[in-house]
Amino acid sequence: MPSPVVSHLIGTLSVLSAVILILASFNFIQFQYEMRVTNLMLGEVAESAAREVVELISVYTLGGSSTSYMFLTLPDTLGGQPYSLYIDETSENILRITARLQVYQQVRVVVTPNFGQNPVHAISGSRTVGSLVVSDTLLMPLPPGKKPVVVAFKDENTIYVGFSSVIVAP
Numbered sequence: 001m002p003s004p005v006v007s008h009l010i011g012t013l014s015v016l017s018a019v020i021l022i023l024a025s026f027n028f029i030q031f032q033y034e035m036r037v038t039n040l041m042l043g044e045v046a047e048s049a050a051r052e053v054v055e056l057i058s059v060y061t062l063g064g065s066s067t068s069y070m071f072l073t074l075p076d077t078l079g080g081q082p083y084s085l086y087i088d089e090t091s092e093n094i095l096r097i098t099a100r101l102q103v104y105q106q107v108r109v110v111v112t113p114n115f116g117q118n119p120v121h122a123i124s125g126s127r128t129v130g131s132l133v134v135s136d137t138l139l140m141p142l143p144p145g146k147k148p149v150v151v152a153f154k155d156e157n158t159i160y161v162g163f164s165s166v167i168v169a170p
Contacts, residue, residue: 034079035104041078042106046099048073049085050108053095053150053161060152060159061116067129069164072148076141085138085163089122095161096122112161118154123162129153138163145170 049072056070077083078101086098095110112120126135134151142148146165153160 038079038081038101039104039106041075042083042099042101042104043108045074045078045083045085046097046106046108049099049150050095050097050110053087053097053110054112056150056152057112057114057120057159057161061114061118061120067132067151067153069132069149069151069166071166072138072150072163074140074148083140085140087122087136087162088124092119092121095120114159116159118157118159120159120161123160127160127162132164132166134160134162134164136162138165 052070052072056068059070060068074085081101084100086100087095088098089095090109093112093114095112097108097110099106099108114120123134123136126133128134129151132149132151134153138148140148142165145167147168149164149166151162151164
């Protein structure tokens with residue numbers, strides 16, 4: 001007859017391994033759920049930025065001044081994680097907005113309405129326009145007191161679109 005200590009040890013190890021497997025499966029399910037939620041939040045951020053780019057280009061090509069900007073309504077972080085927005089173009093008047101975390105990215109293609117004669121392009125790199133430094137990348141969160149903006153400006157016969165930040169008085 002086996003010793004009660006051995007059978008108790010085997011039973012205890014079996015229960016512990018079952019508990020560890022159950023906890024691991026719950027953690028994996030929770031991780032998958034969090035990644036889906038994060039992916040959805042990235043999609044919403046990219047969609048929001050794309051809508052605001054379309055709004056700004058619509059107003060700007062209808063007769064804006066040399067430089068116009070519009071505040072972006074974006075969260076500072078996504079689930080406590082910093083993120084970035086990137087703007088580039090696929091062809092003339094078709095822009096691509098990419099929202100990224102270190103793990104995931106979401107892409108939105110934007111067909112910009114162009115009511116004017118000039119083509120619309122995404123800025124490449126960064127450029128100083130007046131008091132704004134306009135760039136193709138926006139890193140969130142911004143320092144306290146700054147708000148993100150999307151900027152449209154004309155250079156010769158081309159309209160450029162990019163991201164920047166402005167200081168907002170409290």
